[in-house]
Amino acid sequence: MLFDELQNMKNKALQSIESAVDKKSLGEIKGEVFGKNGALASLSKGMRDVAPEDRPKVGALINEVRNVLEAKLAQKEEEMARKELEERLNSEKIDITEPAKNCERGALHPIAGVIDRLTDICVNLGFSVVEGPEVESDYYNFEAMNIPKNHPSRDMQDTFFINDNILLRSQTSAVQAREMEVRKPPFKIVCPGKTYRNDSDSTHSPVFHQMEGLVIDENVSMADLKSMLTIMMKRLYGDDTEIRFRPSFFPFTEPSIEVDVSCPTCHGKGCSLCKGTGMLELLGAGIVNPKVLEMSGIDSKKYRGFAFGFGLDRTAMILNSIGNIRYLYRNDIRFLNQMK
Numbered sequence: 509m510l511f512d513e514l515q516n517m518k519n520k521a522l523q524s525i526e527s528a529v530d531k532k533s534l535g536e537i538k539g540e541v542f543g544k545n546g547a548l549a550s551l552s553k554g555m556r557d558v559a560p561e562d563r564p565k566v567g568a569l570i571n572e573v574r575n576v577l578e579a580k581l582a583q584k585e586e587e588m589a590r591k592e593l594e595e596r597l598n599s600e601k602i603d604i605t606e607p608a609k610n611c612e613r614g615a616l617h618p619i620a621g622v623i624d625r626l627t628d629i630c631v632n633l634g635f636s637v638v639e640g641p642e643v644e645s646d647y648y649n650f651e652a653m654n655i656p657k658n659h660p661s662r663d664m665q666d667t668f669f670i671n672d673n674i675l676l677r678s679q680t681s682a683v684q685a686r687e688m689e690v691r692k693p694p695f696k697i698v699c700p701g702k703t704y705r706n707d708s709d710s711t712h713s714p715v716f717h718q719m720e721g722l723v724i725d726e727n728v729s730m731a732d733l734k735s736m737l738t739i740m741m742k743r744l745y746g747d748d749t750e751i752r753f754r755p756s757f758f759p760f761t762e763p764s765i766e767v768d769v770s771c772p773t774c775h776g777k778g779c780s781l782c783k784g785t786g787m788l789e790l791l792g793a794g795i796v797n798p799k800v801l802e803m804s805g806i807d808s809k810k811y812r813g814f815a816f817g818f819g820l821d822r823t824a825m826i827l828n829s830i831g832n833i834r835y836l837y838r839n840d841i842r843f844l845n846q847m848k
Contacts, residue, residue, distance in 0.1 A: 517547050518573045525580050531588060534581070541577055548574060615847045618824040619717055619836060623700050626719055626820070629743050633736065635698040635721060640683035642702055646673050652685035653760040654800050666706035668714075676704035680718045681760060684815065687722070688804035693811045694725035700820065713821065713833050720817035722796070726810060730763065733793055733814040737767055741790070744823075745772045752787060761794025761815055773829055781829060788826060791818030 521541050528534040541547050552570055616624065627637055649667075650656070668676040683699035691697075700719040708714055723732070734753060742749050750770040758764040769790050771782035778784040793816035798808035821833055828847065830836065835843050 517541075518576060521547070521577050522580055525577070525584050528584060531585075534584060534588065538581060542574075548577075615844070617836075617844070618828050618830070618847055619820055621847075622820050622824045622827065623717070623719070625744065626740075626823070627698070627700065629740055630698040630721060633696075633739065635696045638683055638687055638697050638699050639701060640677075640680070640686055640699065642677055642704075643670070644675060644677040644682045646675060648682040648685045649675060649677050649679065652800070652803055653679075653681050654797050654803075655759045668704050668706060678705050679703055679817070680720045681815075681817065684720060684722045685800075685804060688724070688801070688806060691724075693806060694723075696723045697721070713837060715837070716833075717820035718817055719820055720815065722813060722815045724796070724801075724806065724811055724813040726812070728795070728812040728814055730765075730795060730814070733765075733795070733816070736814075737791075737793060737816060741767070741769050745769055745827075748775065750776060750787075756792060756794075758792055758794055760797050760800050761792075762797045764792065764794035767791045767793060767816075772826060781826070781831075790823070790826075791816055793817070 521537065524537045524540075525534070528537060539546060543549070548570070615621075631637065646657075667678045670676070680699045680701050680703060683701070684697070687695075687697055687699075698719060698721040700717065702715060703718050704715055706714060723736075738751050741751050748770075749772070752768040754766045754768065756764045756766040767790050768787040770776040771779060771786055771788050773779050773781045774786065776786040778786045782788050793814065796813035796815050801808040801811065801813065821836060824830065824836065825833060
C-alpha cells in the first residue's frame, strides 16, 4: 500500500514540477512535497505501520523518491534561471552601432592637466617623480631648508600649524629635504603636490599646488640651471617664449633667481593678464645653499645642486587665461566645460 502511494506521489510531483511556469509555483510545489507537513513527510510517518521485514525496502524507496524529486527540482530551477537570463539579455540588448544621445566629452581639470604636462617634460629631462606627506614636521618644512625658528622669511609663509612641531606643509621643498637624506648623489627629482598657506585673494588660495625640482651632482652651475629652465619653459609655453632671469633671495639657495616668461596670451605686447608688462613672474630657483646639503648629509665640497619651484595653480591660470584662482576650486560645471 505504501509502495503504491510513494510511486503515485512521485509521478504526480514530477508532473507538477515539469509544468511549473515560474519560481513562485515551483516554490509552492517544493513546500507541498518537502515541507514539514508535506507529502513526503506524511508518507514517511507511515513507516510505523509497515512490517519490520519490509521497512528497509520502504526506507530505500523513500530515499530514492526524495533524491529523484530533489534532482528534478534543481534541474527545473536551473532551466528557469537560464531562461530568465536569456530574456533579460534580449530585452536589455543595446545596439552599439546606434549613435548615442547627449554624450558629453569630459576633460582634465586645469591643474591636473598642468601636472601631467610638466611631469612629462621633467621625466623626458631625466627627472624622477617623488611624493611626500602633506602633514609635515617643522624640521623638514623649515629648518632643513635653512629656515630656523624666528627666521624673518617665515613671515612670508602664513603656515597652518597643528601644534608647535606639526603643520600642513607650506612648500613641497620638504619632500626634497626627505629625499636628500636617503638618496646618494647624483640624482634628479621633481615633486608635485598640494601645499597650504593662510592666504586668500584673487591669485592666492589656502590650498594650492607646487612643483619643485632638485638636481644634485658634481660641478653643477647656474648655467646648467638656466639652460634647463629655458628648455622647460619653451616646451611648456612654446618655442617663441622669451625668458628673463632676475636676482632674488631664498634661504635655501644662494645665489637665487626669479624667472619671468613672455605672456603667452599677448606674446609680450601687453594685456590684462600680464598687466601691460608683457612678462609674467613664474618661478623661483637657485643654487642649493651648501648648508642645506650639509644638514642632509651630502658633502658640499664634492657636490653642488640647483633647485626650482613654481605654483601649478598660477601656471594653469596663465595657460588657460583664467583671471581668478577661485574658479579652479568652485567645481562650476559651466567653467569646467570650457576646459574641454
